[in-house]
Amino acid sequence: MVDSSKSDCAAEVPSLAELRDSIDSIDRQIHQLINQRAVCAQRVADAKFIEFEAAKADGRDPEEVLFYRPEREAQVLRKVMERNDGPLEGRAVAHIFREIMSACLALEKPMQVAYLGPEGTFTQAAAVKHFGHAVIPQPQQTIASVFGQVESGECNYGVVPVENSTEGMVTHTLDSFINSSLKICGEVELRIELNLMAQSGVKIEQVKTIVAHQQALAQSRLWLDKHWPHVERVAVSSNGEGAKMAAADPSVAAVAGVMAQEEYNLVSLSSGIEDFSNNTTRFLIIGREAVGSSGADKTSIAVTTRNKPGALFNLLQPFQDAGVMLTRIDTRPSRTETWTYVFFMEFEGHVDDSDVKGIMEQIREQSVVIKHLGSYPKAAL
Structure with a gap:
């Protein structure tokens, strides 16, 4: 006797051909929607061009008409990840939208x-x-x-x-x-992720020099000390430049990433040589223009203080009082006065936020020079 429930269930499962037809149909819809978005982007470009010409005619700075809005793109990417309900991971979907926006923006400018x-x-x-x-x-x-x-x-x-x-x-x-x-x-x-790479066919004993940007050499120092202790290391202007040198000289190996390896047709002698896995x-x-608030921003400033006791404390106190997260502070020597330093400070918020305005005003009172380096969206991807 045949189990009718099993045969009914099997009949409900679409065939491979039917599933492929469904995918083709969905692809056509996606394609149509992407083109609709591109047409809309072209209309945006037309509207911006009219505004651009109007600004020139009125004697205003035409550069005020911005073709690229970093805060707007950050908001779009965040919304993509927030509304995503799978099965694709949110960042994967955001990367797809990143490329769609990139192509549409290229139609504008x-x-x-x-x-x-x-x-x-x-x-x-x-x-x-x-x-x-x-x-x-x-x-x-x-x-x-x-x-x-x-x-x-x-x-x-x-x-x-x-x-x-x-x-x-x-x-x-x-x-x-x-x-x-x-x-x-x-x-x-x-x-x-760092690889040690060289020309195809190069033997280990042929390698006399390892080249990379000084940061890449530092990031793989322990691994190189262990596996290539007797080979000279030379810092160059970039990892790409190092890979280019390796492509031209079989006695040179380079520390770089996969993009450089593919660009210069090199082979990996060892992969994943960075000392720390979370590197x-x-x-x-x-850019030349200030960026509007995206709702999740950072602000960076450079500050030179008066040389007096408590100067650094006075810089930090406003953040504590306002409850604003200071995410980074670094110092560099001032080039205008001996033993004077520039503080580079990075914190959460946008310069147009009321609490950030208050912090900036307090720091201005305590400093010789304060320079706003920019307020910008936090990394969305």
């Missing part, structure tokens, strides 16, 4: 983004993570060059490393802010 190059650096990977693949990347040889390209208007935005969870702050980036008019517009956090680098997005 393709953006030039400077980053610490050459091709294959972690800074390039951070730029792609933040802006998507539709921007026009412009590799630069130094952090100073990234600042210069944005200041001159050659590039719309720049991406620079600022701190690593293992090795601390990137001092060149902090120093560049002291005399720059640029603002911090956003931040990116990137998990750093993460934070990057800053720099």
